[in-house]
Amino acid sequence: MTRTIIPFGPQHPVLPEPIHLMLTLDDEVITEAVPAFGFVHRGLEKLVEIRDFHQMIYVVERICGICSMLHAMCYCQGIEEMMGIETPPRARFLRVIWSELHRMHSHLLWLGLFADSFGFESLFMQFWKIREKILDIDEATTGNRIIVSVNVIGGVRKDLTLEQTRGILSELKSVETELKRLETTILNDYTVQNRTVGKGVLTAKQAYELGLVGPTLRASGVMQDARMLKYAAFDDIAFTPVVETDGDCYARCKVRFREVFQSIDLIRQAIGKLPNGEIAVKVKGRPDGEVTSRVEQPRGEVFYYIRANGTKHLERLRVRTPTFANVPALLTMLPGAGLSDVPVIVLSIDPCISCTER
Amino acid sequence: MFEKILTRARMRSPWMLHFDCGSCNGCDIEVLACLTPVYDVERFGVVNTGNPMHADILLVTGTVNHRNRNVLRNLYDQMPGPKVVVAIGACGLTGGIFRQAWNVVGGVDRVIPVDVYVPGCPAKPEAIIDGVVMGLEKFMEKQHVDIS
Numbered sequence: 001m002t003r004t005i006i007p008f009g010p011q012h013p014v015l016p017e018p019i020h021l022m023l024t025l026d027d028e029v030i031t032e033a034v035p036a037f038g039f040v041h042r043g044l045e046k047l048v049e050i051r052d053f054h055q056m057i058y059v060v061e062r063i064c065g066i067c068s069m070l071h072a073m074c075y076c077q078g079i080e081e082m083m084g085i086e087t088p089p090r091a092r093f094l095r096v097i098w099s100e101l102h103r104m105h106s107h108l109l110w111l112g113l114f115a116d117s118f119g120f121e122s123l124f125m126q127f128w129k130i131r132e133k134i135l136d137i138d139e140a141t142t143g144n145r146i147i148v149s150v151n152v153i154g155g156v157r158k159d160l161t162l163e164q165t166r167g168i169l170s171e172l173k174s175v176e177t178e179l180k181r182l183e184t185t186i187l188n189d190y191t192v193q194n195r196t197v198g199k200g201v202l203t204a205k206q207a208y209e210l211g212l213v214g215p216t217l218r219a220s221g222v223m224q225d226a227r228m229l230k231y232a233a234f235d236d237i238a239f240t241p242v243v244e245t246d247g248d249c250y251a252r253c254k255v256r257f258r259e260v261f262q263s264i265d266l267i268r269q270a271i272g273k274l275p276n277g278e279i280a281v282k283v284k285g286r287p288d289g290e291v292t293s294r295v296e297q298p299r300g301e302v303f304y305y306i307r308a309n310g311t312k313h314l315e316r317l318r319v320r321t322p323t324f325a326n327v328p329a330l331l332t333m334l335p336g337a338g339l340s341d342v343p344v345i346v347l348s349i350d351p352c353i354s355c356t357e358r
Numbered sequence: 359m360f361e362k363i364l365t366r367a368r369m370r371s372p373w374m375l376h377f378d379c380g381s382c383n384g385c386d387i388e389v390l391a392c393l394t395p396v397y398d399v400e401r402f403g404v405v406n407t408g409n410p411m412h413a414d415i416l417l418v419t420g421t422v423n424h425r426n427r428n429v430l431r432n433l434y435d436q437m438p439g440p441k442v443v444v445a446i447g448a449c450g451l452t453g454g455i456f457r458q459a460w461n462v463v464g465g466v467d468r469v470i471p472v473d474v475y476v477p478g479c480p481a482k483p484e485a486i487i488d489g490v491v492m493g494l495e496k497f498m499e500k501q502h503v504d505i506s
Binding site for chain 1: 379384
């Protein structure tokens with residue numbers, strides 16, 4: 001049998017982002033997949049030498065547009081820990097609200113793209129229609145649709161008024177009803193099941209040993225979520241990670257779909273318990289020392305290592321993003337799969353290339 | 359006669375190709391949001407295509423770096439003329455917040471000629487649609503040049 005090598009990407013209709021995979025095929029079955037990176041690399045960790053530690057918030061927000069709020073939150077929590085700043089309780093709850101809104105819009109985006117990856121165009125449109133409601137909330141409360149830029153060191157920049165919280169709750173109610181209507185399609189439709197059930201299976205042991213994070217890991221039955229570290233206001237909010245056990249693309253889809261509902265619940269809890277008071281404290285002095293900070297992003301756990309030397313510029317900033325941890329899963333899942341399943345499997349880890357390469 | 363029909367047909371159904379050229383995803387998902395029901399760019403006949411050889415409009419988001427400049431150049435060369443390039447977002451225009459980063463070449467116009475610049479970080483879908491419609495006017499001008 002002759003071997004065929006097919007390039008997948010860097011520009012591909014299914015992927016909005018440039019990732020390059022060299023797929024070695026034996027007939028229609030993939031025997032080897034070799035990824036190539038670097039199409040989005042900007043080298044922004046090095047920008048710490050030019051921008052001071054306050055300005056770096058705006059740079060880390062632009063590591064990834066989809067989970068920008070969570071990047072900034074992780075960075076700010078790291079610097080706050082280093083400088084010994086106690087953030088006001090209201091700020092911590094507001095951070096939870098905005099971060100869960102971000103998780104919702106990211107998961108809805110993914111559910112749409114996932115439907116698109118197996119050619120279910122109308123479902124893609126439906127999910128993105130619902131997602132616009134979340135973006136409207138973001139725009140009404142922070143002034144921007146995607147890069148909300150609410151985090152500062154010591155708290156948040158914007159406050160929610162009573163009307164705004166009521167508005168969020170009523171919008172979430174309509175989002176919930178519309179999502180319930182799509183539940184039968186995305187989870188029970190036989191075309192969806194034919195394309196996803198049993199595709200790209202990872203056992204719990206494999207997933208754990210590959211060091212996966214986020215929904216990809218939880219879909220294999222490992223209960224691990226950085227929100228269990230109880231950062232921000234998660235110590236006051238009841239939270240249990242969503243776990244599925246099958247480990248295939250369908251299970252990953254189910255985890256993310258259920259996490260949208262979980263995020264709605266978390267926002268409701270956070271708004272219910274929202275304390276009164278300050279939203280930010282004044283920051284004095286400069287950071288010194290080294291610290292690691294972890295936050296659960298929509299795609300998994302993001303890890304920041306920050307080292308400072310008492311000047312206004314940080315010495316080193318290192319980011320490990322969830323997709324970087326999840327790419328080994330891709331290389332385990334792809335060999336043995338058919339060529340037509342490649343887009344489904346690649347999307348099932350929710351790749352975010354601009355996070356990975358920075 | 360034939361050319362008139364061709365011009366009209368091209369104007370009413372421009373096909374677009376989107377390339378993420380080192381963007382943070384913010385503008386990319388806004389480009390995709392343009393295709394979805396709330397903004398629905400299809401009412402102008404714009405269809406998203408994955409094939410550069412079918413495309414009339416190239417939407418580029420993000421900064422150019424040393425690795426993807428060849429990919430961008432390649433995509434541009436594969437598109438049949440007349441073609442219009444729309445650069446989207448602060449990064450696509452000048453390099454934006456990343457312009458001092460070591461792997462960044464700069465805006466899209468360092469590599470290929472750009473016809474329309476859409477500012478914003480990220481650019482809003484309304485602005486992107488406006489950019490595409492402005493691109494269509496340019497497209498019309500270019501077409502006349504090509505025909506005559």
